[in-house]
Amino acid sequence: MDPVPSSPASAATAVRTKSGHYSFWRLLREGLRGQRGWRPAWVKASPKPRYRVVIVGGGGHGLSTAYYLASHFGITDVAVVERGPIGLGNVGRNTTIVRSNYFQPANIRFYEYSLKLWEGLERELNFNAMVSQRGTLNLFHTEAQRDLFTRRANQMRLLGVDAEAVTREGVKSLVPLIDLDNGRYPVLGGFLQPRGGTVRHDAVAWGYARGASERGVDIIEHCEVTGIRHDGGRVAGVETSRGFLGADIVCLAVAGHSSRLAGMAGLRLPIETHVLQAWVTESLKPVLDVVLTYGAGHFYVSQSDKGGLVFGGAIDGYNTYGQRGTLPMAEEVAAAAVTLLPGLARVKVLRQWGGIMDMSMDGSPIISKTPVEGLILNGGWCYGGFKAIPAGGMTTAYLVAHGSPHPLATHLDLGRFAAGRPIDERGIGPFPYAH
Amino acid sequence: MSAPERVARFAGVLTAPWSAEVVEIAALRGGTAVLARFGASRGEALPALGQVSLIPPRLILSVRPGRWLVVGPAEAAAGSPAARAEIWRQGAQGCAAVIDMSSAYAAFLLGGPPALEILARGCRIDLHPREFPPGSAAATVVAQVPVIIAALPFGMLLLTPSSTARHFQEWLEATAAHFGPPARLSVAELFSGEVAIPAR
Amino acid sequence: MLRLPCPFCGERDETEFRFRGDATVVRPGAGAGLDEFNAYVYERANPLGWHTEWWLHAAGCRRLLKVERDTLTHEIRSVTAAATDGGH
Ligand SMILES: Cc1cc2nc3c(=O)[nH]c(=O)nc-3n(C[C@H](O)[C@H](O)[C@H](O)COP(=O)(O)OP(=O)(O)OC[C@H]3O[C@@H](n4cnc5c(N)ncnc54)[C@H](O)[C@@H]3O)c2cc1C
Numbered sequence: 001m002d003p004v005p006s007s008p009a010s011a012a013t014a015v016r017t018k019s020g021h022y023s024f025w026r027l028l029r030e031g032l033r034g035q036r037g038w039r040p041a042w043v044k045a046s047p048k049p050r051y052r053v054v055i056v057g058g059g060g061h062g063l064s065t066a067y068y069l070a071s072h073f074g075i076t077d078v079a080v081v082e083r084g085p086i087g088l089g090n091v092g093r094n095t096t097i098v099r100s101n102y103f104q105p106a107n108i109r110f111y112e113y114s115l116k117l118w119e120g121l122e123r124e125l126n127f128n129a130m131v132s133q134r135g136t137l138n139l140f141h142t143e144a145q146r147d148l149f150t151r152r153a154n155q156m157r158l159l160g161v162d163a164e165a166v167t168r169e170g171v172k173s174l175v176p177l178i179d180l181d182n183g184r185y186p187v188l189g190g191f192l193q194p195r196g197g198t199v200r201h202d203a204v205a206w207g208y209a210r211g212a213s214e215r216g217v218d219i220i221e222h223c224e225v226t227g228i229r230h231d232g233g234r235v236a237g238v239e240t241s242r243g244f245l246g247a248d249i250v251c252l253a254v255a256g257h258s259s260r261l262a263g264m265a266g267l268r269l270p271i272e273t274h275v276l277q278a279w280v281t282e283s284l285k286p287v288l289d290v291v292l293t294y295g296a297g298h299f300y301v302s303q304s305d306k307g308g309l310v311f312g313g314a315i316d317g318y319n320t321y322g323q324r325g326t327l328p329m330a331e332e333v334a335a336a337a338v339t340l341l342p343g344l345a346r347v348k349v350l351r352q353w354g355g356i357m358d359m360s361m362d363g364s365p366i367i368s369k370t371p372v373e374g375l376i377l378n379g380g381w382c383y384g385g386f387k388a389i390p391a392g393g394m395t396t397a398y399l400v401a402h403g404s405p406h407p408l409a410t411h412l413d414l415g416r417f418a419a420g421r422p423i424d425e426r427g428i429g430p431f432p433y434a435h
Numbered sequence: 436m437s438a439p440e441r442v443a444r445f446a447g448v449l450t451a452p453w454s455a456e457v458v459e460i461a462a463l464r465g466g467t468a469v470l471a472r473f474g475a476s477r478g479e480a481l482p483a484l485g486q487v488s489l490i491p492p493r494l495i496l497s498v499r500p501g502r503w504l505v506v507g508p509a510e511a512a513a514g515s516p517a518a519r520a521e522i523w524r525q526g527a528q529g530c531a532a533v534i535d536m537s538s539a540y541a542a543f544l545l546g547g548p549p550a551l552e553i554l555a556r557g558c559r560i561d562l563h564p565r566e567f568p569p570g571s572a573a574a575t576v577v578a579q580v581p582v583i584i585a586a587l588p589f590g591m592l593l594l595t596p597s598s599t600a601r602h603f604q605e606w607l608e609a610t611a612a613h614f615g616p617p618a619r620l621s622v623a624e625l626f627s628g629e630v631a632i633p634a635r
Numbered sequence: 636m637l638r639l640p641c642p643f644c645g646e647r648d649e650t651e652f653r654f655r656g657d658a659t660v661v662r663p664g665a666g667a668g669l670d671e672f673n674a675y676v677y678e679r680a681n682p683l684g685w686h687t688e689w690w691l692h693a694a695g696c697r698r699l700l701k702v703e704r705d706t707l708t709h710e711i712r713s714v715t716a717a718a719t720d721g722g723h
Pocket residue numbers: 056057058059060061062081082083084086087088089090091092093094095096097098223224225226253254255256257261276277278312353354355356381382383384385386387388
């Protein structure tokens with residue numbers, strides 16, 4: 001299967017305010033003219049009374065949905081409504097890891113589709129998103145864990161996705177800083193997805209916003225949705241802090257706020273909101289050129305292009321809408337970090353932050369129609385929704401345009417819970433704590 | 436040096452894990468009154484939640500509602516813990532589960548001026564005598580493992596599950612070492628009643 | 636760091652507790668249909684603001700507690716024992 005869609009239908013769509021093509025020559029020219037020729041990458045639009053499609057949430061999924069609607073499905077009468085400035089939600093707070101090393105075949109196909117879209121994204125958007133396929137290395141520490149990873153890797157390879165087993169020595173040569181015999185859980189080896197890596201998160205929001213805006217999408221910032229108008233089981237539009245916006249279709253892409261927005265339409269979702277924290281250290285010389293995940297504790301890390309070590313762990317563990325996080329998880333993550341990479345014990349942490357996650361009850365996302373006609377949900381991303389932004393946007397746009405799910409996202413329907421077929425990505429049952 | 440003198444000058448971990456005898460009495464619903472009467476009749480009044488009472492050579496503490504631990508030195512006379520458990524079981528008249536937990540817990544005693552500071556390095560609750568005067572008891576976490584703390588006139592009794600005992604002892608000794616060489620005292624001496632240890 | 640005032644042990648750090656989720660969902664009767672069971676097992680109000688939830692004081696008294704907490708400010712309004720008979 002080749003899930004990559006045909007090339008953009010951009011020629012068909014009107015292109016308004018141009019921020020101009022970005023290129024080396026443009027950089028050179030602007031450098032010589034005192035940088036006076038740059039124009040804003042997207043237009044700060046004001047709301048119109050009515051749109052064909054209103055997308056709530058100017059994060060990665062809202063913006064990519066808008067972009068693909070305009071570029072691939074020819075639907076440009078679209079507004080993205082964001083309560084703050086775009087890109088300050090989870091899309092600008094995550095640890096930027098992209099990969100497709102999932103376990104369930106349907107998930108592997110979906111995330112692999114996303115990875116393929118990442119691979120062509122910068123060219124498609126003419127925007128430097130710093131896609132860096134440095135490889136993601138998952139460590140295992142027990143034989144049972146190795147069996148599990150082997151099974152997952154085999155599953156991936158059967159579907160044509162890259163996965164490689166790495167020996168202990170291989171791990172050491174990929175990550176010289178590692179203490180293979182650390183404490184209770186010595187490293188037995190790892191699994192590498194060479195095509196996994198990182199992407200500059202803000203650039204993703206900006207690049208999609210620019211692409212959507214240029215094709216006629218209204219990106220309306222500082223406009224909070226306060227109500228969803230619906231009658232006779234059909235959506236009519238959204239109430240906002242800047243007035244009512246009528247719409248044929250309303251698409252929710254509000255991550256941690258999914259339950260609140262769905263609640264405005266009278267729905268209860270299989271989702272809880274939890275905080276996930278991340279940290280970044282002072283800049284170091286290059287010490288780590290893969291994305292590394294510890295298999296025996298809550299810790300994963302990569303080195304940013306600026307040199308900071310970007311790392312994180314698990315969610316704090318109780319419902320919260322506070323985008324901050326508390327200290328016990330910081331302690332746990334730091335302990336795991338020092339166990340695995342003791343040489344980093346004295347590196348200073350510069351910043352800490354948190355983002356609020358839409359933790360679904362089976363750990364997999366929801367891209368689906370809802371019981372309210374015309375209301376579409378893109379959510380339940382847990383803490384893995386960054387990597388899914390291209391595929392999430394494309395499949396959501398497909399659902400909006402065709403009224404039926406994209407073939408790669410049929411398993412992500414909301415009805416799966418009541419139907420007794422939740423996605424068993426980790427096999428742990430209905431807890432909103434998985435990713 | 437006499438035992439009281441040694442205790443007064445003591446500045447660290449007092450004993451190796453003390454092989455204590457621990458009997459748990461867990462009231463069934465509505466059973467507290469029967470237990471209280473029986474305890475009182477034996478001169479072993481059951482303390483309120485969060486308290487410890489010293490009835491040499493044993494002590495009784497409560498850190499869970501409706502549950503008490505009777506703790507004493509294993510070398511004390513008066514038979515085995517099983518026998519003592521049996522006494523309570525009879526007295527409870529079916530109103531409580533009485534279990535010999537001696538092999539489930541390890542006990543440590545910590546006394547001397549730096550005791551509080553040693554514990555503060557691994558314990559998140561406030562053990563200052565203003566908040567936790569002698570006679571107080573609590574279940575909490577110390578050095579990342581579960582520990583029951585009871586404030587006694589001569590120091591702190593610390594109970595941790597046997598499986599975490601070795602870690603806890605290592606932590607205790609390593610932490611106490613910052614405060615000078617520990618003096619050791621046998622628990623038998625401590626509980627002999629001969630030791631009138633000054634309050635902190 | 637949350638500090639939960641346990642009615643049995645006093646105020647303790649969150650590290651002594653285990654979060655056990657929404658305390659308002661009620662198991663439907665045996666004759667209930669799929670929708671009710673779906674709602675019970677999966678669907679949550681997930682409010683921004685006051686949330687009634689279970690916390691187990693795992694490293695203290697080991698009692699299950701019912702806590703009212705604001706999910707934005709983390710203010711705690713009430714903590715009571717789950718067992719109405721006091722637990723013993
Ligand atoms: C610390 C951290 C690390 C992470 N690491 C990774 C990772 O390494 N890899 C990975 O794949 N994923 C990761 N994630 C998860 C990923 O960031 C999210 O799953 C994903 O970004 C969510 O989709 P989004 O970008 O559309 O969300 P967001 O960017 O949060 O967008 C939602 C938007 O909706 C807006 N909104 C909310 N309510 C309203 C309203 N009423 N009206 C209007 N607008 C509203 C918000 O302001 C927000 O801008 C991480 C997340 C965090 C917090």
